[in-house]
Amino acid sequence: MQAADLIALETPEGHRAQLSLWGGQVLSWAHAVHGEQLYCSPLRQPGQATRGGVPVCFPQFASRGPLAKHGFARTSMWQLEHRSCEGGVARARLGLLSSDETRALWPHGFALTLDVTLSPASLTLTLSVENTGREPWPFTAALHTYVQLADVARASLHGLEGLTYEDACRGNDVATERHAHLSIDGEVDRVYRDAPARLLLQRPGQRSLEVHQSGFADTVVWNPGPAKAAALADLPDTDWQHMLCIEAAQVAHPVILAPGTQWLGQQRLALIEP
Numbered sequence: 231m232q233a234a235d236l237i238a239l240e241t242p243e244g245h246r247a248q249l250s251l252w253g254g255q256v257l258s259w260a261h262a263v264h265g266e267q268l269y270c271s272p273l274r275q276p277g278q279a280t281r282g283g284v285p286v287c288f289p290q291f292a293s294r295g296p297l298a299k300h301g302f303a304r305t306s307m308w309q310l311e312h313r314s315c316e317g318g319v320a321r322a323r324l325g326l327l328s329s330d331e332t333r334a335l336w337p338h339g340f341a342l343t344l345d346v347t348l349s350p351a352s353l354t355l356t357l358s359v360e361n362t363g364r365e366p367w368p369f370t371a372a373l374h375t376y377v378q379l380a381d382v383a384r385a386s387l388h389g390l391e392g393l394t395y396e397d398a399c400r401g402n403d404v405a406t407e408r409h410a411h412l413s414i415d416g417e418v419d420r421v422y423r424d425a426p427a428r429l430l431l432q433r434p435g436q437r438s439l440e441v442h443q444s445g446f447a448d449t450v451v452w453n454p455g456p457a458k459a460a461a462l463a464d465l466p467d468t469d470w471q472h473m474l475c476i477e478a479a480q481v482a483h484p485v486i487l488a489p490g491t492q493w494l495g496q497q498r499l500a501l502i503e504p
């Protein structure tokens with residue numbers, strides 16, 4: 231990643247975000263008072279997806295199809311389409327269009343945009359997917375957000391009780407969430423179907439975070455735990471303790487997008503007052 235591929239956003243109050251054209255990815259969201267809110271690994275491998283911030287998974291989630299894991303959007307060079315700062319809110323729009331390179335992997339015409347809105351206590355990401363081709367096509371997608379945590383063992387995620395989930399740690403067995411909140415004490419890799427519009431992440435010692443989503447039907451919760459983390463070359467061995475992925479995702483039911491139509495999915499992260 232070259233410095234020229236990095237985009238800085240800053241509001242007059244000093245809230246900051248850093249975006250990368252490589253992957254069309256938010257790498258950092260730092261609140262002026264409460265500091266960094268996203269985890270990003272210091273171990274980066276040129277040409278590989280960046281582990282951290284908010285990778286965009288498109289047009290395939292995980293290995294649920296013939297493409298490389300999580301699709302090619304996170305390993306493509308996006309364009310900066312627009313940047314502004316008005317009324318205390320900083321915005322940027324990144325775009326990725328189908329090209330000969332993407333058609334060689336996936337034979338469809340598309341236009342992706344990622345709108346990033348940095349407000350005083352929140353970060354909003356809106357992914358737009360447009361079919362610019364002549365045939366309908368299916369896709370799955372996610373905003374694969376890595377939330378930064380002082381200690382994952384002390385965090386709890388609220389709002390999932392009663393939901394059905396696919397558990398990738400148990401061969402994608404389907405189960406029902408029985409707990410009022412989810413605590414992480416090892417590997418977790420779940421697709422919660424038909425997720426609610428709001429989840430709450432409590433993090434002792436840090437501000438709680440509301441995670442809102444719309445458009446996306448599902449929420450993925452992922453933490454590699456100690457053993458998987460040790461096997462990931464781009465994650466320091468103990469950093470699984472300082473991250474939790476809470477992903478606004480469209481996984482269980484692919485979207486079939488008709489020519490000339492557009493799909494929108496949004497995730498908003500908001501720090502809340504104690």
Ligand SMILES: O=P(O)(O)OC[C@H]1O[C@@H](O)[C@H](O)[C@@H](O)[C@@H]1O
Pocket residue numbers: 279292299300374398419420450452477
């Ligand atoms: O290592 P990657 O390709 O970035 O994927 C990380 C994880 O991403 C999550 O979304 C998946 O549910 C996990 O199964 C996967 O391991």
